[in-house]
Amino acid sequence: MSATPDPGEDRRAAAWRIAGAVTDPEIPVLTIADLGVLRDVRVGDGPVEVDITPTYCGCPAMNMIAVEIELALEKAGFGRPKVNTVLQPAWTTDWMSEDGRAKLKDYGIAPPPKGGGRRALFGVDTVPCPQCGSIDTGVIADFGSTACKALWRCNACREPFDYFKCH
Amino acid sequence: MTSIRVAETPLVLYILRRADDALVLGHRLSEWCGRAPMMEEEMALANMGLDLIGQARALYTYAGEVEAQGHDEDALAYRRDERGYKNLLLVEQGNGDFARTMLRQFLYAAYADPYWRAMTTSRDATLAAIAAKAEKEMAYHLRHSAEWMIRLGDGTAESRARLERALATLWPFTGELFEIDTLDREVIDDGIGVDPDSVRDTWTATVADILARATLTMPADGYMQKGGRNGRHSEHLGHLLTELQYLQRTIPGATW
Ligand SMILES: [Zn+2]
Numbered sequence: 085m086s087a088t089p090d091p092g093e094d095r096r097a098a099a100w101r102i103a104g105a106v107t108d109p110e111i112p113v114l115t116i117a118d119l120g121v122l123r124d125v126r127v128g129d130g131p132v133e134v135d136i137t138p139t140y141c142g143c144p145a146m147n148m149i150a151v152e153i154e155l156a157l158e159k160a161g162f163g164r165p166k167v168n169t170v171l172q173p174a175w176t177t178d179w180m181s182e183d184g185r186a187k188l189k190d191y192g193i194a195p196p197p198k199g200g201g202r203r204a205l206f207g208v209d210t211v212p213c214p215q216c217g218s219i220d221t222g223v224i225a226d227f228g229s230t231a232c233k234a235l236w237r238c239n240a241c242r243e244p245f246d247y248f249k250c251h
Numbered sequence: 252m253t254s255i256r257v258a259e260t261p262l263v264l265y266i267l268r269r270a271d272d273a274l275v276l277g278h279r280l281s282e283w284c285g286r287a288p289m290m291e292e293e294m295a296l297a298n299m300g301l302d303l304i305g306q307a308r309a310l311y312t313y314a315g316e317v318e319a320q321g322h323d324e325d326a327l328a329y330r331r332d333e334r335g336y337k338n339l340l341l342v343e344q345g346n347g348d349f350a351r352t353m354l355r356q357f358l359y360a361a362y363a364d365p366y367w368r369a370m371t372t373s374r375d376a377t378l379a380a381i382a383a384k385a386e387k388e389m390a391y392h393l394r395h396s397a398e399w400m401i402r403l404g405d406g407t408a409e410s411r412a413r414l415e416r417a418l419a420t421l422w423p424f425t426g427e428l429f430e431i432d433t434l435d436r437e438v439i440d441d442g443i444g445v446d447p448d449s450v451r452d453t454w455t456a457t458v459a460d461i462l463a464r465a466t467l468t469m470p471a472d473g474y475m476q477k478g479g480r481n482g483r484h485s486e487h488l489g490h491l492l493t494e495l496q497y498l499q500r501t502i503p504g505a506t507w
Contacts, residue, residue: 206398
């Protein structure tokens with residue numbers, strides 16, 4: 085994907101494509117378009133305005149994502165954009181695209197199930213191993229390397245893996 | 252740096268009370284960094300702290316917008332003194348041992364989970380959106396801390412004795428979870444706030460269920476401590492704020 089506008093491409097579409105190509109610093113295989121974190125791009129007379137929404141309340145990647153968007157758009161000749169954080173509608177893992185889910189799995193992270201919703205207090209999740217597909221898996225730690233992940237293990241291929249928590 | 256004066260309208264105060272709960276508990280959890288009994292809990296405590304501080308940031312930002320006096324999240328967190336803080340006494344209690352920290356998390360999460368869930372239908376769209384995230388985070392904290400209640404209570408003689416001591420220490424702070432005053436009442440009657448009394452049965456049922464599985468006896472309600480919602484705190488909050496606010500009070504406006 086090129087980081088400059090194509091001639092003839094609508095200016096808003098170009099800004100959207102460039103902002104949307106910014107990746108999550110903690111899961112570099114996912115773009116913010118895949119994640120559903122990019123909500124709107126407005127192009128008018130003033131600076132380009134970009135709306136993003138946080139995944140988790142305390143997600144430390146959000147500040148970095150905002151800076152990356154500013155850099156990408158400035159580099160593409162859009163001038164300094166204004167990046168806003170919007171809270172509604174609240175992000176859930178259902179905002180993640182099918183493409184994003186496939187990329188996560190290829191990267192070795194089990195994607196969140198679609199339409200997960202709320203479970204019983206000790207509800208048991210079924211999480212297929214992203215390596216071998218077995219559902220004979222179990223949790224090692226509820227809280228993993230980042231706020232959005234838990235650490236799991238596959239009992240079939242014995243590999244540990246990250247699970248992007250359903251949220 | 253001098254303290255700020257907050258224009259405490261009922262809605263501003265309502266939001267600040269919830270924001271302060273989240274920040275103070277999040278800060279307490281951050282005190283465990285590098286001290287947890289095992290790697291998994293090091294990650295868990297830090298992540299739960301991060302969730303709470305994230306909730307606090309969103310709530311402070313919104314409180315500042317509603318107040319419209321130019322106070323951002325940093326001004327509200329770093330430049331209010333102890334009396335200006337309106338958090339529950341429960342969340343400011345010291346970490347003690349691991350059993351006490353997990354019990355405090357459990358008692359708060361069993362309350363915050365249904366509380367934020369009820370808030371998702373608030374007439375206030377911003378509070379409803381913050382609640383939609385906070386609800387899921389607190390459900391996760393509830394699950395994690397409830398598992399520990401069962402492991403510790405139904406564990407060794409030592410873990411059980413520690414959890415029993417923690418229960419005796421923290422129980423007198425649970426009555427305040429359901430306290431409201433006329434200012435909160437106004438926000439609740441406007442369809443914006445949530446009446447904590449509406450989640451009392453859920454809280455009681457959750458706590459009774461988990462303590463029973465932990466083979467512990469639910470304490471009887473005796474004298475209950477209160478005052479946090481009006482800025483009257485135990486001796487613990489002042490020490491916490493000294494640490495939390497040190498940098499901004501010493502080097503006003505410091506950034507990096
Ligand atoms: Zn496997």
